[in-house]
Amino acid sequence: MAGWNTHEGPALCLPLANVDTDQLIPARFMSVPRAQGYGDYLLHDMRRDDTGGLRADFPLNQHPEVSILVTRRNFGSGSSREAAVYALVDAGIRAVIAPSFGDIFASNAVNNGLLPARVEPEACAKLEQALTTGPRPIRIDIDTRTLRLGDLTVPFTLDDSWATKLINGWDDIDLTRAHGDAITAFRDTRLRTAPWAWPAAH
Amino acid sequence: MTAPRTLLDKLWAAHEILRREDGVSLLWVDRHLVHEGSHHGFAKLAARGLKVAEPDLTFAVVDHYAPTRDRAHITDPQIARMIDTLRTNAKAQGLRIYDLTDPEQGIVHVIGPEQGLTLPGLLVNCGDSHTSTHGAFGALAFGIGATEVAHVLATQTVWQRKPRAMRITVEGTLAPGVSAKDIALGWIAALGTDGAQGHAVEYAGSAIRGLSMEGRMTLCNLSIEGGARFGMIAPDQTTFEYLENRPNAPKGAAWEQACADWAALTSDPDATFEREVKFDARDIAPTVTWGTSPEQALPITARIPDPDTVTPAKADAARAALDYMGLTAGQALEGTPIDQVFIGSCTNGRIEDLRAAAAVLKGRKARVPGLISPGSAQVKAQAEAEGLDQIFTQAGLEWAASGCSMCVGMNGDLVGEGMRCASSTNRNFRGRQGRGARTHLMSPAMVAAAAVTGALTDVRPLMNGRAA
Numbered sequence: 001m002a003g004w005n006t007h008e009g010p011a012l013c014l015p016l017a018n019v020d021t022d023q024l025i026p027a028r029f030m031s032v033p034r035a036q037g038y039g040d041y042l043l044h045d046m047r048r049d050d051t052g053g054l055r056a057d058f059p060l061n062q063h064p065e066v067s068i069l070v071t072r073r074n075f076g077s078g079s080s081r082e083a084a085v086y087a088l089v090d091a092g093i094r095a096v097i098a099p100s101f102g103d104i105f106a107s108n109a110v111n112n113g114l115l116p117a118r119v120e121p122e123a124c125a126k127l128e129q130a131l132t133t134g135p136r137p138i139r140i141d142i143d144t145r146t147l148r149l150g151d152l153t154v155p156f157t158l159d160d161s162w163a164t165k166l167i168n169g170w171d172d173i174d175l176t177r178a179h180g181d182a183i184t185a186f187r188d189t190r191l192r193t194a195p196w197a198w199p200a201a202h
Numbered sequence: 203m204t205a206p207r208t209l210l211d212k213l214w215a216a217h218e219i220l221r222r223e224d225g226v227s228l229l230w231v232d233r234h235l236v237h238e239g240s241h242h243g244f245a246k247l248a249a250r251g252l253k254v255a256e257p258d259l260t261f262a263v264v265d266h267y268a269p270t271r272d273r274a275h276i277t278d279p280q281i282a283r284m285i286d287t288l289r290t291n292a293k294a295q296g297l298r299i300y301d302l303t304d305p306e307q308g309i310v311h312v313i314g315p316e317q318g319l320t321l322p323g324l325l326v327n328c329g330d331s332h333t334s335t336h337g338a339f340g341a342l343a344f345g346i347g348a349t350e351v352a353h354v355l356a357t358q359t360v361w362q363r364k365p366r367a368m369r370i371t372v373e374g375t376l377a378p379g380v381s382a383k384d385i386a387l388g389w390i391a392a393l394g395t396d397g398a399q400g401h402a403v404e405y406a407g408s409a410i411r412g413l414s415m416e417g418r419m420t421l422c423n424l425s426i427e428g429g430a431r432f433g434m435i436a437p438d439q440t441t442f443e444y445l446e447n448r449p450n451a452p453k454g455a456a457w458e459q460a461c462a463d464w465a466a467l468t469s470d471p472d473a474t475f476e477r478e479v480k481f482d483a484r485d486i487a488p489t490v491t492w493g494t495s496p497e498q499a500l501p502i503t504a505r506i507p508d509p510d511t512v513t514p515a516k517a518d519a520a521r522a523a524l525d526y527m528g529l530t531a532g533q534a535l536e537g538t539p540i541d542q543v544f545i546g547s548c549t550n551g552r553i554e555d556l557r558a559a560a561a562v563l564k565g566r567k568a569r570v571p572g573l574i575s576p577g578s579a580q581v582k583a584q585a586e587a588e589g590l591d592q593i594f595t596q597a598g599l600e601w602a603a604s605g606c607s608m609c610v611g612m613n614g615d616l617v618g619e620g621m622r623c624a625s626s627t628n629r630n631f632r633g634r635q636g637r638g639a640r641t642h643l644m645s646p647a648m649v650a651a652a653a654v655t656g657a658l659t660d661v662r663p664l665m666n667g668r669a670a
Contacts, residue, residue: 017519018395018495027612029269031284035243045633050619073515074396077429078631080609082242082348101398104367108347117566121515141271159363161224167437169333172349173250178359179220179228183359186230188221194216196234196452196460197259197324 001113003141003169007094008103011138011149012059019043020078021105025087027079028044038083039090063135070097070127070138076105076116085112095140097147097156099124110162113169115140117147117156126152126157142167205635206470208367210402212343213467217325226363229342232324234260234354236297238267238284239612240329240462244291245353252346256358262292262299263310266612268605270575273302281400295355301425306449308578308604311335311423311548315415316580318448322437322464327354332548332628334425338418340437340447340467345426350351356453358477366430366476368401369469372409374483379662380415381558382423383550383626385409386424387489389498395429401477402432404469409483413445416554422547424628424642427496436468458503486578487663491630491643493523498630502648502660506533522558527640528620538658540642541621541651543572543599547609551577551628553584559626560590561668562650562661563597570657572599572614572649575607596617599653611636 010132029041047058054061075098076084085108088096095115106116117140119127130136130149139148142163147154164170176183190197207215210471229618234256236243243284247254267284269276278283285302292299300307306317311332314320322340326333329351336343346360350584354360370389377529403425405418405462413421418435425433442461445451452460467477487501502505508531509520524531529538545551574594576582583602585591591601608615609627611634617623619638626649630641642658651661 015518016522019514020495020629020631022629022634026612026633026637030239031241031280034245037232045637050637074394074399078331078393078426078629080329080345080347085347100399102396103399104345104347104426108349111347111349160221161226161363164224167208170488172353172361173252173356176228176353176359176361182219182269183228183230185359187358190230194323194463196321196456196463199319200324200452200456201448201449202319 001169001171003167004113005167006139006141007067007095008137008139010063010065010135011033011068011070011131012063012066012135013128014059014069014071018074018077021076021081021084021102022078023079024076024084024121027050030081030083035084037084037090039092042091049059063077066135067092067094068097068130068138068140069093070124072124073099075101077102079103082108084108085114089114097124097127110165113166115142115158115166117158119154119156123154206472207433208469208473209340209404209467210367210473214364216323217342222506223373229360229362230327231327231354231358231360232259233314233326235314235326236260236262236351237265237310237330238288240351241284241287242348243329243355246349246352247355250356252356252393254297254355257296257552259358260297260355260564261295262288262383263313264288264299264301265309266610268302268603269613270605270615272606273603275353281613283632289507305579308580309548309551309606312551312577312581315339315419316446316448316578320450321445321451321460322467325486327360331426332423334431334433335419335423335548337425337432337434338379338422339441340413340434340464342432344431353643365402366400367404368582369404369406369475370431370478371407371478371480372405372483373407373480375412376409376483376486376503379488379647379665380486381645381647382413382420384489385490386421387496387499387643388486390424390428390481390496391489393428393479395495395497396426398425398428398430401430402434403430405433411438414554415440416552419552421547425627437464438652476649484487488645488648490648491660492527492529492535493520494526494630494632495519495523496522496630496643499643500535502536503659504535506531506535508532519607535658536660539622539650540624541572541655542570542617542623544566544608544623544625544627544644545649546575546577546607547627548577550646551581553574553581555626556581556585558595559646562595562647562654564668566597567636568598570653572653573602573608574599575602576604578604597653601660608635610634617641624649626656
């Protein structure tokens with residue numbers, strides 16, 4: 001996964017609260033292997049009518065080129081399905097800006113190079129207002145934790161460890177395997193001091 | 203003297219292998235539960251040519267795609283492929299798999315405790331947000347995404363920043379007809395679906411102590427619907443009695459040592475929580491959801507709120523929810539006609555849930571069709587030994603095999619477009635039970651009451667003279 005610290009791209013407002021991961025990708029598409037791409041499933045039932053055709057009045061259908069979403073509170077709540085992040089990433093989304101995110105979604109996002117940028121509700125309302133007439137470019141700087149839309153500069157919050165991971169594009173498994181000795185020592189101690197922690201019948 | 207510690211502090215410290223300078227901890231994972239949906243995690247592992255680090259601590263369960271009818275003939279090739287993929291991965295990695303015909307099969311969050319795989323003091327991970335269920339035993343249990351599943355498979359560890367500690371205290375005695383589901387829907391309605399974001403919730407107080415393990419699991423299960431990745435309850439005698447002699451629980455001297463260790467898993471009396479919320483059990487009534495988010499819930503005696511009078515931040519969502527649900531502001535919740543019912547899921551598919559529903563349905567007929575899918579094959583066998591299946595089928599409801607079923611619809615058990623379902627499940631999200639499906643969440647007893655009248659109904663009058 002490639003790391004990044006700045007991005008500038010067209011941002012679209014999705015003025016909806018509580019967009020849960022069942023909306024981001026309905027469960028029926030989750031058996032698809034990742035290699036086939038998940039972009040077409042993003043917000044599937046909102047974007048498409050009963051016959052599978054794209055709804056002309058849905059903003060994301062009018063502007064499929066956007067790479068940033070500005071949305072409302074509690075984005076990505078619900079199911080832990082990482083497929084919700086795959087759908088966003090495969091549709092070309094690099095960052096989601098919102099007042100709050102589901103905890104598991106935010107963690108999954110960072111693991112896939114997608115920035116969950118948390119902004120104050122008032123600031124988010126300003127961004128939303130600036131986007132009412134359609135997409136406009138936003139410049140994101142992870143190092144300074146700021147977003148810029150025209151003259152408007154908005155700070156965002158992001159866990160420091162997540163910023164490091166996004167910037168470096170790190171994969172945790174490699175980092176963790178470097179701690180192999182500590183893990184083995186911990187396991188040995190646990191087995192000795194809490195033998196009940198191993199399943200009795202296995 | 204050491205500073206007073208919360209249950210979260212103690213569980214965290216017991217699993218922390220190391221803490222990086224940035225404050226993120228590497229935690230040891232005692233149990234990793236995988237299911238058909240874990241295929242992305244296995245694929246990531248295979249892409250790196252790695253094996254499962256601790257196959258003896260990793261358990262595979264067929265539940266999300268498990269057919270509830272005619273299991274010997276799976277006609278949908280996608281479903282068959284998902285189950286076969288889990289079988290192939292489990293076999294290649296040497297994992298115990300709870301497969302479709304296994305008498306111990308069931309929903310992962312039902313069989314973990316049932317098999318004694320879930321114990322106090324353990325860290326339990328699963329690629330499913332309802333993993334918070336296992337916290338009912340005083341375990342550190344949380345749902346993870348596919349990248350994290352691959353990480354746990356490869357290393358038996360997980361990176362995590364310690365959440366903030368929050369305590370929800372419920373004092374008093376629940377009235378008849380009021381259950382753990384109502385406690386949960388009540389606090390989520392009060393605090394919002396993001397009310398506990400970033401926090402681990404410990405449930406405490408006499409009303410919580412008075413809950414059975416089944417009730418505690420329902421409550422911890424729904425923590426994620428209030429935004430909390432973790433829910434937990436300090437273990438006590440109720441916990442130990444539930445676990446003793448379970449297949450994977452410690453035996454003999456190991457059991458004694460375990461109980462002694464587990465007895466210390468309580469928050470110290472002077473421990474401080476970053477957030478404290480208190481409720482009085484007497485204020486909790488049978489509760490149902492009216493919208494498309496679990497926070498849109500009210501006592502059954504209430505009227506559907508007017509979007510013009512709710513807080514502005516929630517008005518748009520309320521309007522959209524009423525439109526989707528086909529409901530009118532100001533209308534009484536009670537009496538809203540329904541099309542079908544569902545009882546099951548990791549939230550409310552346990553034996554106590556089926557007993558509560560059967561107590562209402564006994565000798566009565568359902569006015570709408572419905573499906574009952576027990577949480578596990580063992581729950582199914584127990585229910586049949588008690589004759590509950592007869593009560594359900596005589597009422598006209600369908601009695602099926604165990605799986606996630608109509609809670610998430612992956613196995614093909616779906617609610618039709620525009621149909622209204624009274625459901626004992628956990629999410630009333632748009633399309634969760636099927637495209638265009640309208641879900642009302644409630645307790646199993648309330649679902650049974652809705653089945654009897656064909657409408658949203660207060661279960662309490664229907665319980666007169668009956669065992670709850």
